[in-house]
Amino acid sequence: MNLSPIELLTGTLWYWLPAFCAWAxxxxxxxxxxxxDEYSLIDIAWGxxxxxxxxxxxxxxxxxxTDSLNWRAICVTICVAAWGLxxxxxxGLNHExxxxxxxxxxxxxxxxxxxxxxxxxxxxxxxxQWTLMTIACYSPCNIxxxxxxxxxxxxxxxxxxxxxxxFFFEAIGDHQLNKYREKRDLATRNGTKMERYxxxxxxxxxxxxxxxxxxxxxxxxxxxxxxxxxxxxxxxxILSPILMNYLLxxxxxxxxxxxxxxxxxxxxxxxxxxxxxxxWIPKPKKVTSKSE
Numbered sequence: 001m002n003l004s005p006i007e008l009l010t011g012t013l014w015y016w017l018p019a020f021c022a023w024a025x026x027x028x029x030x031x032x033x034x035x036x037d038e039y040s041l042i043d044i045a046w047g048x049x050x051x052x053x054x055x056x057x058x059x060x061x062x063x064x065x066t067d068s069l070n071w072r073a074i075c076v077t078i079c080v081a082a083w084g085l086x087x088x089x090x091x092g093l094n095h096e097x098x099x100x101x102x103x104x105x106x107x108x109x110x111x112x113x114x115x116x117x118x119x120x121x122x123x124x125x126x127x128x129q130w131t132l133m134t135i136a137c138y139s140p141c142n143i144x145x146x147x148x149x150x151x152x153x154x155x156x157x158x159x160x161x162x163x164x165x166x167f168f169f170e171a172i173g174d175h176q177l178n179k180y181r182e183k184r185d186l187a188t189r190n191g192t193k194m195e196r197y198x199x200x201x202x203x204x205x206x207x208x209x210x211x212x213x214x215x216x217x218x219x220x221x222x223x224x225x226x227x228x229x230x231x232x233x234x235x236x237x238i239l240s241p242i243l244m245n246y247l248l249x250x251x252x253x254x255x256x257x258x259x260x261x262x263x264x265x266x267x268x269x270x271x272x273x274x275x276x277x278x279x280w281i282p283k284p285k286k287v288t289s290k291s292e
Contacts, residue, residue, distance in 0.1 A: 015141055018056035019134045022049040030126045039106075039121055040099035042129055047087035049130070053137045054080040057144045072156065073144040076224055079163050080140050083217055086167075090174050101256060132243065139222050139240035149228035156227040163220030169202065170213025176201040177210070197261070197270055205279040207270065208257070211248040212277055218244040249277055 029045040058077045062069055102125075109120040180198035187194045202209035218241040225234035247253060254276060261267040273283040 015057070015138075015145065017060060018053040018141060019130075019137070021056045022052045022133060022137075023130050025049060025052055026126050026130050030122055034118065034121075038098045039125055040095075040102040042126060043099060044088050044092045044095060046129060046133065047084035047091070049084075049133045050137055050140075051081045051084035051088075053134070054140045054144065057141045061144055067148070070147045070228075071150055072147040072224060072227055075156075075160065076140045076143045076221060079160070079167075079217075079221060079224075080137075083167055083214075086171060087214075090171075094178070100260070101252075132247065136218070136240045136243050139218070139225055139237035142234065142237050143221075143224055143228075146234075147228040153227045155223050155225075159220050159223035159227065161220070162223060163217055166213045166216025166218075166220055168213075169216060170210045173202045173209030173213060176203060196264070196266055199270060199274070202279070204274065204282055206275050206277060208248075208254050208277055209279070211253045212279065215241065215245045215248055 026042065026045055026049060029041050030039075033039040033041045054077045058069070058073055061073060105121075105125065109117055109124070177198050180200060180203075184194045184196075197203075206212055222237050222241045225237040228234075258271070258276070262271065269285075273285065274280075275282075
């Protein structure tokens with residue numbers, strides 16, 4: 001399908017309207033965080049930003065297109081909504097005050113002038129995450145805007161299958177971690193000591209099953225781009241999974257947590273046996289013999 005310059009410009013403008021809606025939501029989150037002096041609320045809003053962008057994109061298509069909604073556009077919107085809503089619900093459920101990462105950022109951004117401090121908070125936390133969110137949303141929004149082929153392709157089947165695998169891998173990992181923490185806290189109240197870190201279920205094969213599952217989710221969404229390729233924009237959709245992979249594996253996900261816990265001997269032993277990201281068979285525990 002050949003697109004005129006006007007059609008390309010229109011598609012680009014429609015892409016920025018959902019991004020603006022997500023910015024409005026994050027700006028409101030910033031104002032709430034400012035009133036409470038607690039800025040890690042953006043972690044709860046992160047998943048919702050993706051839901052807003054894809055949902056608004058689908059609504060734009062519904063009200064502006066003369067054709068019926070493409071099944072692929074509906075499918076990717078449902079996928080992103082399921083992932084984003086579950087993530088926001090999970091983070092909100094476990095939210096107990098400001099996250100330690102934002103405490104570190106507070107110290108880094110500290111300034112005698114409150115106005116400068118607020119500008120730094122807004123720029124490097126809220127605007128930065130909005131920018132990253134908008135780039136990551138390119139893949140699903142691209143599918144919604146340009147998908148016209150209603151035929152089911154091998155890329156659709158692979159994309160949905162990989163998405164579901166990643167979605168449940170992440171959800172199960174989070175669930176297992178929550179259950180272990182509940183069990184550990186109960187044991188502590190009863191005077192029984194348990195290991196600090198969850199090493200059960202998926203956590204026995206990867207130290208970060210939730211991050212791994214999330215990256216897999218976005219590779220699945222990317223593959224849906226190839227189900228319909230009217231203009232070649234699908235190739236640019238690879239930015240979404242690459243960005244999410246970079247952020248979670250090499251930037252704000254795994255490295256932050258590893259740096260925090262690596263000084264703990266228990267975590268060092270765990271890290272020496274279990275893969276940091278991609279699930280793999282763990283090494284056996286070292287047996288230390290006591291000399292008599």
